[in-house]
Amino acid sequence: MTLTLIPNSFSKIHRPISHYFFVVVARLHNQALARKVFVNQNPNNNWVVKVISTLCITHCFKSQSQSQSQSQSQSQSNFKFLAHFSEILSPCIVYQIIRRLNNNPIVALDLFQFLRVNYKDLPHLVTTYECLVKSLCQRGLYSAASTVVIDGDMPDSSIWSFLVSSCVHEGKFDIAKRLLVKAHCSKVGVKSVTFNNLLNRMVKDNRIHEAVCFFEERILGSCSFVDTCSFNIVIRGLCRIRNVSKGVEFLNDMGRFACSPDVITYNTLIDGLCRAEEVDRAHDLLKEIRSKNGFSPNVVTFTSVISGYCNLSKMKEASTVFHEMVNSGTQPNLITYNVLIDGYGKAGGMASALQTYEEMLLRGCIPDVVTLSALIDGYCRIGEVDEALKLWHEMDRRKIHQNAYTFAILINALCKRNRLTEARFFLRQLMSSNVIPKAFMCNPVIDGLCKSGNVDEANVIVAEMEEKNCKPDKYTLNILIIGHCMKGRMLEAISIFHKMLNNGCGVDAIIVSSLISCLLKAGMPNEANRVVITISEKDLDLEFLSSAKIRSLEKNYGNSCGCLTKAKCPSVDQKLDLQLAGNN
Template sequence: MKGREFYQEPNFESGVPSRNFGHCQEENFEYLIRPRYGVGLHMTLFSFTTRASRVRPASKLFVPQYHIQSHGGSHPPGYKDVKVVQKPEAWFVKVVCTLFLYSQPLSDRSLGYLSKHLSPLIELQVVKWLNDPALGLKFFEFSRVKFNITHSFWTYTLLMRSLCNMGLHESAKLVFDYARIDRHLPDDTIVGFIISSFARAGDFGMAKKLLAEIQSDEVGIDIFALNNLLNMMIKQNKLEEAVSLYKENLGLNFNPDNWTFNILILGLCKARQVDKAFEFFNDMWIFGCFPDILTYNTIIGGLCRANEVDRGHELLNEIRLRDDCSPDVVTYTSVISGYCKLGKMGKASALLNEMINSGTVPSAVTFNVLIDGFGKVGDMLSAKSMYEKMASFGCIADVVTFTSLIDGYCRNGDVNRSLQLWNTMKVRNISPNVYTFSIIINALCKENRLHEARELLKELTCTNIVPKPFIFNPVIDGFCKSGNLDEANLIVVEMKEKKCYPDKVTYTILIIGHCMKGRMLEAIGIFDKMLSVGCVPDDFAVHSLVSCLFKAGMPNEASRVSTISSLDNNIPLRINRVVPVAA
């Protein structure tokens, strides 16, 4: 007691009976604090002196029991200090935690005392105070065995949630099993949380088992939890399992909603199983569900990716006839994109006009797919027209817009116009992406403008873009064909510095390039390096190298290459001793 304003000179009457048992010494101290300001306090302290361990000295733990004795009168000025004393449970919780952590095993007398005073509420507070799911579970099992106490619903819920959050899913399942045994069945919210937690950890088998156990207990499962499980299964490429789970649960108090169907339709469309997606689409009405714009957009997108654009267009027209649903920018853009990929630019343009006339404002994505489509069919006048029209609809040209235009001009052989657009991007502070670099570098190499392409490669290495081998390969091939192998090898070194490693095409280019210059030992070294990194050479590379080795008078090496290649590829090599590549 340190409340000096309240008790300046407290008078104590105490009796101190003492007993020794086991590893603890138990002492009872009774104090009667004489009343002042109308309040008296009777306090009994049970102290336990814990056994000293190798790393911790013996300590004395006090379990206080307070009894406020009211003698009338007004509350004292420092009455707020008494509120701490009015909650002995908080002190008792700390004592229980300390005994559990540092005084194992407890003596029979200690166990008896705790057995009398522990309650489900106290145990819940102990689990909270331990602030460690693993320790909480140990105390949970300890008190369950030693004191035969039925834990509260909230203790089970707290442990299951905290164990799942810590990734201790097996322990969470153990608590779940205890809850079922004690008939403390968790509600649909906690069940959904546990199932989702198992699914996030990739343990879909346990998630489905948990779902089956809950249903056998006739506990309703939250539709949100099941939908979440289906969604995560599909994201983990377990589409067939997700469809099976859906069908298994149809007759078990499970009524699918729009989200259920949208999840399954999306998964099937991404897997290009559009016909199966249509089966779910047609079943929606059976369960009182109606396709919304998300459903339509998903299945229209799936149809267009499968090149069934006309069917997608028919669905778009179906939406326009509905009163509760209208096509949006995604709907129109999906069908327009489908027509662009098929090169049907007339239909794509007509649909754009229909879209605008219906009051739906096209987005930058809409214009980008049209610009790309016109560029691929070589109609750069229409592509440029679409580019100029963007601003009137509030759309800003981005890196995709410029990349599509650059690609179109490069396809038409107008590399200089592409370079002008490249400079325009710089002026507008639009950073090129990996495909912008690839397109223009490849076009420059085709025109044998290797030094310009080389400068762009140097510019690429100064960006944060993670390059791919297909960007470097045209330049390496160009320098190899021009006989500048040293520059080609230097580019390979720069590739590796950017964590971009040669692929099969890179190795093939280098092997043939060194063979053409008669640098056979280096060509063999590149071939061996190719094999050592697990890159299997193709027929063309092997035949070229073997023929050059025979021509260079190295039959033993030619035989070795042939043998290794036939073992790796399991294909017979028909070796032509006449060199098929020009020197």
């Protein structure tokens, strides 16, 4: 297209190129206002696209600066100038304009809506919808993007699927559901994977009831877009919330929707039944699977039932299922052996656990940290700590690194046997390893040291814990409080008590009662009274100050405990009076 709108004199003026462009835009616009722009049969689309795009942005920004909140009619009026370009507007030009407005999706949306209302005979390309929807999604404008798709005549399923997937990814489930319902009403062929992505994300986000309702009302109700995967997702969610019976109902309904259960369906239900402690029912379902022609359970199916029986300490039944598995030609894997060994160990059947371990080695299955930790735990449960230590060294020989669970088992067992020196050795190993310690691993050693009077070493362990970013819990600090009280270090005990309060550790009746009893026994009623005042000021539970416990303290320590109910603080007095009155 040849445009002769720029005077020849402009070519002689040396100015920036951007200046000439805006002069062209201004003159073209001014002339277009006076008359329509006529072009020849082969217009230069790129030039027209640049001009219209610039005018769209200019008019919209000018209107926005004049009025912060535009009404729809005001927004539509921004594009009245397009009447002067009506003869050259085409689907291709509109697409290119929308693409140029990619960084201004609101302007692009307003333009698109204007064209849809005022130029109803102008069709739009699929790429136009795609470009606009993606632009809006990139800016997080999912509701606006859904309006483009829902209000338009858009049969292309890929755009619907893209928009639904984008909404699902951002957790906009309500918009995604509305789009899928509209797609069904509009007879858009959205694939079942799009529905399944929504169901799967809702289940992962624990919106299981919402997923089940949508599945029943919209997916099953429409008798479309449903496949075996859809059922599997919903059944998995139901099993997670222990509603296995509803999952079984869906299993029985699959045939009505031309869907057949697969091994994942059965494995999910069997695992759900076992977690709900309905292992016999799971075993029956396993037998049902085996009776079907052309359908074989896999190692996961058998292992789930074995694990269920082991958790109930029904090792005879677990062994039966294991032999059924081997006889059916299904090879046990590492997880199967680990589950069985752990079950035998917890039930005290170390002979069977070792026999299973030997069988595992003969079959060429290499043990891991879970295997040997289960054996160590089994030995510790029956008091054979020395045998557990041999397995610990076996792990070192096999270069299997102990995990937190292994350390915790052995340290706790050694402490129960009062073998504190060895327990302290393994705790040092734990602190120097890459394993992140937890308070429950250290508490048995701290407790043993405090009971033996070695409070200083217990304090050292707490310091090591804090260096490893292991925060002492309320049990740790309670042990320390009692330990310091037993050594007569009452001020240190009070200091630890205040540390508990400042760190947000849960202070319960046992801790406070123990501290108050120790303080009164040491002849420090004023300090005991201050502990009560501190508890009251922090609005903590005063259940430990029940009249029965107060009378018990009075009986054991005489009138020195009378101060506990007579603190010289009005607010504290009121709280104590109310608490004591409520217990009388």
